[in-house]
Amino acid sequence: MRLFIAVDLDENTKSNIARIINALKNRDFDVKWAEPDNIHLTLKFLGEVREDQIKGLEERISNVLKSVKKFKISISEVGYFGSPRYIKVIWLDVVEGREKLVELSKLFNRELSYIRKEEHKPSPHLTIGRVRTGRNRDELLREIERFKHMKIGEVNVNEIKLKSSVLDKKGPAYSDVKVFDLG
Numbered sequence: 001m002r003l004f005i006a007v008d009l010d011e012n013t014k015s016n017i018a019r020i021i022n023a024l025k026n027r028d029f030d031v032k033w034a035e036p037d038n039i040h041l042t043l044k045f046l047g048e049v050r051e052d053q054i055k056g057l058e059e060r061i062s063n064v065l066k067s068v069k070k071f072k073i074s075i076s077e078v079g080y081f082g083s084p085r086y087i088k089v090i091w092l093d094v095v096e097g098r099e100k101l102v103e104l105s106k107l108f109n110r111e112l113s114y115i116r117k118e119e120h121k122p123s124p125h126l127t128i129g130r131v132r133t134g135r136n137r138d139e140l141l142r143e144i145e146r147f148k149h150m151k152i153g154e155v156n157v158n159e160i161k162l163k164s165s166v167l168d169k170k171g172p173a174y175s176d177v178k179v180f181d182l183g
Contacts, residue, residue, distance in 0.1 A: 017039055
């Protein structure tokens, strides 16, 4: 089973993200856009996990979260990974609450490195599109700049989820394996 640890978004934030995606989707860009309902904030990707490992994994996640209190994040910038000549991913940035998410990711990376070691430093973001080719790249850069400082939403983080991902022809389907309430 492919598992990851994540924060889900509220409906208002998803709706705002959908508006941005729809505005960009109607242009002639070669981008695979995310489904707004599927967008989440990944704290730790675990990959394939055996069924017999899940109980121990849940206990370790619970231990990490014992002293974590509820907090708020705000999402308010559109950006991209790559370079202006080769855009790879279009993302939304987390501003408020960023340090808390980085701290949580580091704790999970340390506690769960026996399942999967993380090679990158935590960089909280929400992926909204993966660029396939550079078709109309300059126009895409202008559109990203237009949305750059847009306030997208605030999310009260009251829980952290262990989620599973199943890939099919339509794309990924996510489901909750366990929900961990924050204090």
